[in-house]
Amino acid sequence: MDNFTLFNPTKILFGKGQLECMQQEIPAGAKVLILYGGGSVKRTGLLDRVKIALTSFDTVEFGGIEPNPEYETLMKAATLVRAEKFNFLLAVGGGSVIDGTKFIAAAAPFKGADPWMIPSQRAPISEAIPFGTVLTLPATGSEMNCGAVITRRSACMKLGFSSTLLYPRFSVLDPEFTFTLPERQTGNGIVDTFVHVTEQYLTYPDDALIQDRWAEGLLLTLIQEGPKALKSPQDYHARANLMWASTLALNGYIGAGVPLDGASHKIGHAITALYGIDHARTLAPVLPALLTVMKDEKRAKLLQYARRVWCLDCADEDAAIDEGILRTSAFFESVGVPVHLSAYHLGTEVVGRVLENLTRTGMTAIGENGTITPDKIEKILNIAL
Amino acid sequence: MDNFTLFNPTKILFGKGQLECMQQEIPAGAKVLILYGGGSVKRTGLLDRVKIALTSFDTVEFGGIEPNPEYETLMKAATLVRAEKFNFLLAVGGGSVIDGTKFIAAAAPFKGADPWMIPSQRAPISEAIPFGTVLTLPATGSEMNCGAVITRRSACMKLGFSSTLLYPRFSVLDPEFTFTLPERQTGNGIVDTFVHVTEQYLTYPDDALIQDRWAEGLLLTLIQEGPKALKSPQDYHARANLMWASTLALNGYIGAGVPLDGASHKIGHAITALYGIDHARTLAPVLPALLTVMKDEKRAKLLQYARRVWCLDCADEDAAIDEGILRTSAFFESVGVPVHLSAYHLGTEVVGRVLENLTRTGMTAIGENGTITPDKIEKILNIAL
Numbered sequence: 040m041d042n043f044t045l046f047n048p049t050k051i052l053f054g055k056g057q058l059e060c061m062q063q064e065i066p067a068g069a070k071v072l073i074l075y076g077g078g079s080v081k082r083t084g085l086l087d088r089v090k091i092a093l094t095s096f097d098t099v100e101f102g103g104i105e106p107n108p109e110y111e112t113l114m115k116a117a118t119l120v121r122a123e124k125f126n127f128l129l130a131v132g133g134g135s136v137i138d139g140t141k142f143i144a145a146a147a148p149f150k151g152a153d154p155w156m157i158p159s160q161r162a163p164i165s166e167a168i169p170f171g172t173v174l175t176l177p178a179t180g181s182e183m184n185c186g187a188v189i190t191r192r193s194a195c196m197k198l199g200f201s202s203t204l205l206y207p208r209f210s211v212l213d214p215e216f217t218f219t220l221p222e223r224q225t226g227n228g229i230v231d232t233f234v235h236v237t238e239q240y241l242t243y244p245d246d247a248l249i250q251d252r253w254a255e256g257l258l259l260t261l262i263q264e265g266p267k268a269l270k271s272p273q274d275y276h277a278r279a280n281l282m283w284a285s286t287l288a289l290n291g292y293i294g295a296g297v298p299l300d301g302a303s304h305k306i307g308h309a310i311t312a313l314y315g316i317d318h319a320r321t322l323a324p325v326l327p328a329l330l331t332v333m334k335d336e337k338r339a340k341l342l343q344y345a346r347r348v349w350c351l352d353c354a355d356e357d358a359a360i361d362e363g364i365l366r367t368s369a370f371f372e373s374v375g376v377p378v379h380l381s382a383y384h385l386g387t388e389v390v391g392r393v394l395e396n397l398t399r400t401g402m403t404a405i406g407e408n409g410t411i412t413p414d415k416i417e418k419i420l421n422i423a424l
Numbered sequence: 425m426d427n428f429t430l431f432n433p434t435k436i437l438f439g440k441g442q443l444e445c446m447q448q449e450i451p452a453g454a455k456v457l458i459l460y461g462g463g464s465v466k467r468t469g470l471l472d473r474v475k476i477a478l479t480s481f482d483t484v485e486f487g488g489i490e491p492n493p494e495y496e497t498l499m500k501a502a503t504l505v506r507a508e509k510f511n512f513l514l515a516v517g518g519g520s521v522i523d524g525t526k527f528i529a530a531a532a533p534f535k536g537a538d539p540w541m542i543p544s545q546r547a548p549i550s551e552a553i554p555f556g557t558v559l560t561l562p563a564t565g566s567e568m569n570c571g572a573v574i575t576r577r578s579a580c581m582k583l584g585f586s587s588t589l590l591y592p593r594f595s596v597l598d599p600e601f602t603f604t605l606p607e608r609q610t611g612n613g614i615v616d617t618f619v620h621v622t623e624q625y626l627t628y629p630d631d632a633l634i635q636d637r638w639a640e641g642l643l644l645t646l647i648q649e650g651p652k653a654l655k656s657p658q659d660y661h662a663r664a665n666l667m668w669a670s671t672l673a674l675n676g677y678i679g680a681g682v683p684l685d686g687a688s689h690k691i692g693h694a695i696t697a698l699y700g701i702d703h704a705r706t707l708a709p710v711l712p713a714l715l716t717v718m719k720d721e722k723r724a725k726l727l728q729y730a731r732r733v734w735c736l737d738c739a740d741e742d743a744a745i746d747e748g749i750l751r752t753s754a755f756f757e758s759v760g761v762p763v764h765l766s767a768y769h770l771g772t773e774v775v776g777r778v779l780e781n782l783t784r785t786g787m788t789a790i791g792e793n794g795t796i797t798p799d800k801i802e803k804i805l806n807i808a809l
Contacts, residue, residue, distance in 0.1 A: 042439025054427025246661035256637025276631040279425045
């Protein structure tokens with residue numbers, strides 16, 4: 040196990056009716072900007088419930104934060120926060136709204152020349168507006184971490200940033216808020232969570248026995264509960280387990296003291312930046328392809344994965360590894376997420392464009408060992424097509 | 425899964441050499457009281473290392489905090505803190521020193537008539553001196569939670585208290601600090617951790633799939649690494665996994681949203697209060713006895729435990745459950761902790777005295793269902809003898 044620092048001060052309010060407890064977590068007298076996305080929170084009535092829960096505060100709404108939140112939209116909100124002196128933000132939505140809110144929280148008080156420096160130059164964040172979240176789409180884990188990814192489509196860039204000042208003060212996780220999710224979003228969330236786990240788990244053995252067991256526990260839960268939630272969208276227990284899995288997949292615990300392979304996400308982000316495909320739908324083709332290409336380096340962990348997660352007989356090691364990868368793809372398909380980029384009518388031109396995008400952002404030696412170089416990325420993309 | 429609130433702001437500094445990073449976590453100019461136990465931190469040189477790491481602060485030492493920390497000793501420290509205006513505490517030791525420090529942190533600024541009201545009447549804590557910890561004995565999990573247990577021998581009382589103000593600001597977890605632990609302490613820590621996990625896991629099914637998997641992951645790790653650490657005390661990886669297991673066993677995660685059975689600890693605390701036996705050494709006889717007596721209520725989880733933790737064939741359910749309990753006892757014995765109270769020359773008189781002690785402190789309907797009543801406690805104690 041490697042040395043690590045673990046710090047996660049976000050307070051989780053989990054379960055039915057927790058929304059109404061949220062007001063105790065917001066400083067009295069706060070001026071609150073409520074941020075949301077495309078309007079589903081209006082249709083489902085959640086936004087009204089939020090406003091009722093916050094009647095003792097001065098609130099204003101800001102909607103229209105896109106999936107893969109756009110820099111230009113977020114800057115409009117940041118300008119509003121600064122001009123109107125909002126001192127608390129509340130993100131109501133999924134990872135995009137929460138990530139966008141993190142950027143707004145950092146950009147509004149930013150003293151540098153241009154807040155785009157935060158993701159593009161990793162400009163240090165010395166101040167942030169405090170914020171909470173009400174999660175509607177379990178997927179990114181952003182509700183309990185301090186990282187975010189935003190997009191600047193005009194530059195074809197999708198970039199991340201983080202700061203310990205960007206942990207949500209609280210996150211409301213009510214599984215009932217996910218009952219009305221479209222199948223596509225449910226499936227996407229399951230795949231995104233799955234890949235978050237594998238990127239912290241399918242690397243090389245590092246004597247971190249608990250992190251391994253906990254990662255496997257999340258994967259087994261996704262495999263068991265994912266199909267249930269798709270079949271019975273109002274299955275509270277399935278929704279609760281999926282929601283909690285997505286939060287725990289990226290809140291620092293399973294990644295503490297272990298090697299990290301963020302390559303699937305990096306490649307996926309480039310594909311989304313270029314073609315606007317849902318984040319999870321870029322990961323489903325890339326992960327199995329990456330595991331295939333990196334089989335030798337990841338051999339020991341792929342065997343453990345085959346044995347413990349897929350319960351495969353590992354007498355023939357290569358057959359077990361291949362079967363484990365096949366089952367991964369089959370699981371993604373079973374929750375409605377295609378595992379080939381051709382499902383989005385993308386062809387071989389993807390390879391060069393993604394390589395060019397990754398090269399431009401300096402991502403030419405990625406993965407836990409820095410060995411996923413352009414030649415490997417090319418192979419991965421060709422398998423993913 | 426039940427509703428829950430999860431909040432744990434303790435910062436963990438895990439690994440070799442982290443002691444030297446600790447100073448960044450203490451407010452500049454703080455006046456620091458360093459608290460420790462019986463002197464092993466002097467013998468090992470750890471106290472000197474701590475003082476060197478804190479040369480930029482004004483520090484004073486207070487040693488002599490006992491195992492099962494004594495109210496009278498802790499009040500001396502609290503009086504010193506108040507008189508000398510210490511504004512940061514540093515606990516260097518195991519659970520007893522850390523629990524004692526939590527009491528001191530709450531007692532020094534306590535405005536009520538008598539700080540004994542904190543454990544005895546659950547008097548609310550409205551203020552606490554901030555503190556950090558340097559862990560030397562992985563066992564209680566106190567380094568990453570906000571609870572504590574202290575003893576007042578004159579009243580034969582061992583009582584707990586908690587407050588969200590009592591999370592350590594940071595905890596340094598360096599596995600090397602545990603290389604010199606006596607076998608007895610290593611074994612005790614393993615058993616204490618094991619029982620913390622089972623008290624959150626061996627209850628009844630509650631559709632909390634992740635909490636179950638994570639609890640099982642901790643148990644499997646203890647079973648795998650415990651004997652290694654006893655055989656090779658300087659096995660860094662074994663020590664690291666045990667240390668991290670003990671912290672994660674009681675930091676809120678595996679207990680979030682699930683039923684809790686604290687009965688083994690409650691019975692054990694009474695035995696310690698009466699006879700001064702090491703905390704873990706009271707648990708090792710009590711847990712298997714309790715599982716035997718409560719087999720019907722805990723049936724579903726005992727089967728899951730037999731299958732997933734001990735890899736037993738569960739075709740004959742009763743045989744599997746019995747074998748799982750037997751293996752639990754055998755594991756405790758294998759790490760050097762006896763599973764019969766007779767090992768401490770205790771006889772049948774224990775039963776009445778423990779029952780009387782529990783009755784006096786209102787613990788007459790304990791366990792996850794409140795069904796561990798005096799008749800059951802009597803059976804448990806008779807088996808534990």
